[in-house]
Amino acid sequence: MTEGTPPTRIPAAGVPHARPAVAGRPVGGGPLLRMLPSSSYAGLSFRLVERSVLLYSRAWLVLVSGVFEPLFYLLAFRVGFSSLIGDVTGPDGRPMSYVAFVAPALLVASAMNGAVYETLSIFYKLRFDRLYDAVLATPMGTLDVAIGEISWAVLRSGLYATAFLGVMAAMGLATSPWALLLIPTALLIATAFAAIGMVCATLLRSSSQFDYIHAVVMPMFLFSTTFYPMSVYPPSLRWLVELSPLYHGIELARGLSAGTLDPTMIGHVGFLAVLAAGGLYVASRRIGKLLLS
Amino acid sequence: MSRTEAGFDDTAVVSARGLKKRFDSFEAVRGIDFEVARGEAFGLLGPNGAGKSSTMRMIACTSPRTGGTLRVLGMDPQTHGPAIRARIGTVPQTDNLDMELTVRQNLQTYGRYFGLSRAHVRDKAVELMEFARLSDRADDEVQPLSGGMKRRLAIARGLVNDPEVLLLDEPTTGLDPQARHLLWERLFRLKQSGVTLILTTHYMDEAEQLCDRLVVMDGGLIVAEGSPAGLIEQYSTREVLELRFHPGTQTRYVSAVEDLAERVEVLPDRLLLYTKNADATAARVSERDVRPLSSLVRRSTLEDVFLRLTGRTLVD
Incomplete structure (x- = not known):
């Protein structure tokens, strides 16, 4: 990304009249600029990420505290459950320890949680802080806002996923080099959930309606083959599980963690990518509908 | 650029013909014509609900028009929103400052939204805090500032991109007399420096103080147009x-x-x-x-x- 205009002189009288030479198109961009409608995208979305970084640079402890939650989960499984549950059948048909089975699922589940809750804070910025009203008075458009906010949620989730993977490796749970791909998997699932979370944030009318989100996220966490394989479900129920975006993330992560790659992974990636793109588009449209009426 | 399109004055910063805004069944602006010349201080007067804010939002490219034509800096807001917004400043009716940031950060962050470089916004923030008499509150949170200070910060923020046009929606509503006079003085200085001012108000003293020319709106229509003195002569x-x-x-x-x-x-x-x-x-x-x-x-x-x-x- 290129930087903006060079610093102009400061007028002595204190009256700001130095005028940077602004071209017809604001600075920033990338390939998206040529593909998207100019009225909703100015290629400045990362300026909003900068704002989040600025905020959290003063509250970095809040960020770090998020690393601990998945750690506690892993410890609980390592210390507790693994003594009760023996080996299970892994994605490649060979036996694996239960902790190694659950760990990649927990990694993507925590990426999902991080993304959903981060994007729900958009509700407050939208309804009470009126942040986006101010942002949309600048060259930035609705798609800049959506991409910026989703990017921040994804970055935050990525940070946690990296810490999580580090702990998995330290516990000897990530043995295949493919496990490194757990990070992009977590980023993909975070993008999909952040995009959907942002759409939800624009649809909510009061903070008490956050309960609806919990009511969806919680069962998704429990039933998306997080703790047991798909074979547990009767075939007539499997389609329901397959609708869960988290399921697709977990299948990807579990396969990569064990180093077992198969062609169905393309389908999982496709499902999540379509969800992410669709959510992004709808989120941008919703922001426009609410604020640019 | 559509500058040369028939019927539009090259020197006009804003030019509207038959401009309309409809919200569902309610027509807020019912076909208005006006032009604002470069360097002018132009006022939109009218009672609450006259259509002033809707007109301002259409000029600011944050509300699509539903009828008529509108050109801002020679461009159509419908197709050149970001390019127009890069060259105008907006001071909304209710302050929407970033309450999570300090005074300085508000200015710098907002400047970054315009695609300006870090070094540029750093210097600009210092200059604008000087202008808005907020230098001694530079690193304070925004929340505890007085109403007048917040409004001055909102105006300073609207100047961060060195706009050619500054849009002010009821700039002094809710302020005490001293705060109003300080604001008027700052706005006058801006006008002197060549910034085109477009403001809405329902304070007549404000309109007389600041505006070279104004239109009176009522029920979504322009009912009178002229200089303050000319309007008094004509209508009173x-x-x-x-x-x-x-x-x-x-x-x-x-x-x-x-x-x-x-x-x-x-x-x-x-x-x-x-x-x-x-x-x-x-x-x-x-x-x-x-x-x-x-x-x-x-x-x-x-x-x-x-x-x-x-x-x-x-x-x-």
Whole structure:
């Protein structure tokens, strides 16, 4: 990304009249600029990420505290459950320890949680802080806002996923080099959930309606083959599980963690990518509908 | 660029023809024509609900028009929103400052939204805090600032991209007199430096102080246009006699005095008699045994124009 205009002189009288030479198109961009409608995208979305970084640079402890939650989960499984549950059948048909089975699922589940809750804070910025009203008075458009906010949620989730993977490796749970791909998997699932979370944030009318989100996220966490394989479900129920975006993330992560790659992974990636793109588009449209009426 | 399109003045910063805004079944702006020249201070006056804010939002490219044509800096807001917004500044009616950031961070972050470089916004923030007299609050949170300070910060923020046009929606509503005068002085300095000002207000003193030219809006239409002095001359008499009565009793005296003035305006606690010579009218009022609590002779102001054009006039 290129930087903006060079610093102009400061007028002595204190009256700001130095005028940077602004071209017809604001600075920033990338390939998206040529593909998207100019009225909703100015290629400045990362300026909003900068704002989040600025905020959290003063509250970095809040960020770090998020690393601990998945750690506690892993410890609980390592210390507790693994003594009760023996080996299970892994994605490649060979036996694996239960902790190694659950760990990649927990990694993507925590990426999902991080993304959903981060994007729900958009509700407050939208309804009470009126942040986006101010942002949309600048060259930035609705798609800049959506991409910026989703990017921040994804970055935050990525940070946690990296810490999580580090702990998995330290516990000897990530043995295949493919496990490194757990990070992009977590980023993909975070993008999909952040995009959907942002759409939800624009649809909510009061903070008490956050309960609806919990009511969806919680069962998704429990039933998306997080703790047991798909074979547990009767075939007539499997389609329901397959609708869960988290399921697709977990299948990807579990396969990569064990180093077992198969062609169905393309389908999982496709499902999540379509969800992410669709959510992004709808989120941008919703922001426009609410604020640019 | 569509500058050369027929019917649009090259020098006009804003140019509207038959501009309309409809929200579902409610038509907020019902077809207005106006132009704002470069360097001018242009006012939109009108009662609440007249369509001023809707017009401002359309100029600011944050609300699509539903009819007519609009050009801002020669471009169509519908197709060149980001390019137009890069060159204008906006000060909204209700402050939407970033409450999670300090004064300085508000200016810097906002400058970054315009695609400006870090070094540029760092210097710009210092310069603008000086301008808005907020330098000693630079690293304070925004929340505890007074209303006047917040409004000054909002104006400073609107200047972060060195706009050619500054849009101000009711810039001094809710401020105390001192804060208003300081703001007016700063806005006057901006005008002197060549920034085009477009503002809405329902304070007539503000319009007289700041505007070279203004339009009066009512019910989504422009009902008058001109300079403050020109409007007074056209729509009011030279002088006004104000007769104050106990609230509620003022209507009883209308029939006794209405033939003494060109026009009588009934307010809740007083009658306004529009006349060429208010002293002479006052003498004739007392001849008729009308005894107000107090009376006042004054020159016509824009407020009288406003009452005439948007209020309910009894005698026309």
